[in-house]
Amino acid sequence: MSAIVVGLSHRTAPVALLERVSVSGDALVKLLHDVQQTGCVAETMVVSTCNRVEVYAVVDRFHAVVNEVSALLSVHSGVPVEQLAPHLYVHYEDRAVEHLFSVGAGLDSMVVGEGQILGQIRQALRLAQEQGTLGTTLNELVQQALRVGKRAHAETGIDRAGASLVGVGLALAERALGPIGGRRALVVGAGSMSALSAATLQRAGVTDIVVVNRTHERAVRLAQTVGGRAARFDDLAAELAGADLVISCTGATDVVITADMIARGDAAAGPGELFLLDLALPRDVDPAVRRLPGVTLVDLESMQEGGADAGTDDGGRAEAVTAVRGLVAGEVAAYLSAERAARVTPTVVALRSKAADVVEAELGRLVGRVPEIEGRIRDEVAQTVRRVVDKLLHEPTVRVKQLAESPAGDHYAEALRELFNLNPKVPDAVRRAGTIDMEVDR
Structure with missing residues (x-):
């Protein structure tokens, strides 16, 4: 598999x-x-x-x-x-x-x-x-x-090298609006991305934060965490009219914010600059709002086209990315090595189990053929035979585990199965693995 x-x-x-x-x-x-x-x-x-x-x-x-x-x-x-x-x-x-x-x-x-x-x-x-x-x-x-x-x-410095989508979006908002500290922000949605957005706004110095969500109780809980206020979803159009900055990320399947809603709000409150950051997929904001005067819309598509790297330090990012790539490469190698070694374990267990069965069968035959053998001598013979088999199997089983860590390691386990006619899926072989391993350790 x-x-x-x-x-x-x-x-x-x-x-x-x-x-x-x-x-x-x-x-x-x-x-x-x-x-x-x-x-x-x-x-x-x-x-x-x-x-x-x-x-x-x-x-x-x-x-x-x-x-x-x-x-x-x-x-x-x-x-x-x-x-x-x-x-x-x-x-x-x-x-x-x-x-x-x-x-x-x-x-x-x-x-x-x-x-x-x-x-x-x-x-x-x-x-x-x-x-x-x-x-x-x-x-x-x-x-x-x-x-x-x-x-x-x-x-690594990967956190500092690349901001979150929210951070990048707010950097773009400041390009359009100037400092956002004194602006009024509207967060549409109350999920994990919306919570991150609200917290990021608060850290950026925005004190007037309004949260709108279809489930009002969730909007209330999120608003309380950032010292803002919650509004009902039915009041979304009215809240848009008073906002300078809107971040929307809901789970809706259709657009939540339409061009008509914003146009009506402008007519009621007077024209003003409005920046909308749409982090939803599917999108929350109708792309047609871009045709409205004074409105800037940044969504995932425009961030994708722009590279989504606003405000980042290219030199620091390159260094951090190199460090993370090296870390990932080492982790991948370690995982694959351990995973390949684990694949061969059932075969090794089956081999040792089969050897143990052969030893016990032969010892039983010896006792049947020479019943007069003394108990102490019988025990010594049994221990000697087991030790011989363990020593013979030790080197090949250790070696096959080592070889299994290579990309073609499965072939060595397959060769063992063919040579000794092993079935590593036999439950009894797996059950006795611990006992066999302890005998080998001695």
Whole structure:
């Protein structure tokens, strides 16, 4: 069984296509189970964010799963496979591990080094666990990717090198509006991205923050954390009229802020500068607002086109990225080495188990043929035979574990299975592994 990832991201697809393919809520749960039920997938997890939609799986067939997942993404998004396929990427085995570790470390984000991806991977992991689509292999792989991401943020300057999308958006807002400290900000939505936006606004010196959300109680809770006030969703148009800066990130499937809402607000409150930052996927703000005078809209598509690097230090970023790439490469090598060594363990256990069975059978035959042998002598003979077998097996089993860490390591385990007619899946062999290992240690 091998790991595979099939997906698309801001690097391979335009935002308009990502909007169509993105899934959340019940649709995400359904996609998760549909992938799991293809017949060629043992474990699966789906990461769906504003910048990527990726299906991770543990499979026994490569081409079959690529075709199945591509077809499912097409069905769920309504995008024909022939239109979707040019934007899809596939990473298999070692490359899948490297890709996931790079994503977790922030190397593959629109804003290099942003830390939100760790939370998004964690959410995807939790959902797969809750839905029962995760097994040992994928769980361990994702957990290690989360640890790699934490190391990258803790041990390098990647956090400073790349701000979050919110930080980049606010840097662009200051270019358009000037200092935002004395401005009035409106946050639309109350999820994790909205909470980050509100906290970032507060740290930037914005004291007049209004939060609007369909569930008013959630808006109230978020507003209280930043010393702002909550408004009801029905009052969104009125709140837009008094805002200088709007950050919107809801889970809505249709636009939340229309050009007509802003135009009416301008007419009521008088014309003024308005900056809108749309971090939602699908988008919250109608692109038509760009045609309104005094209005600036920055969304994921425009940030993608602009490189999303406002306010970053290119020299520091390059140094941090190099450091994280080195960290990721080391972690990938260590993970693959351990994973390959683990693959050969059942074969080694089966070999030792078979040897132990042969020894016990022969000792039993000896006692049957020479029943008068004294107990002390019988025990000494038994111990000697076991020690001889252990010493004969010690070097080849240690060596095959070492060789298993190489890319072609599976071939050595396969050779052992063929030479000794082993079945590493026999439960009794696995059950007695601990006992056999203790005998060898002596």
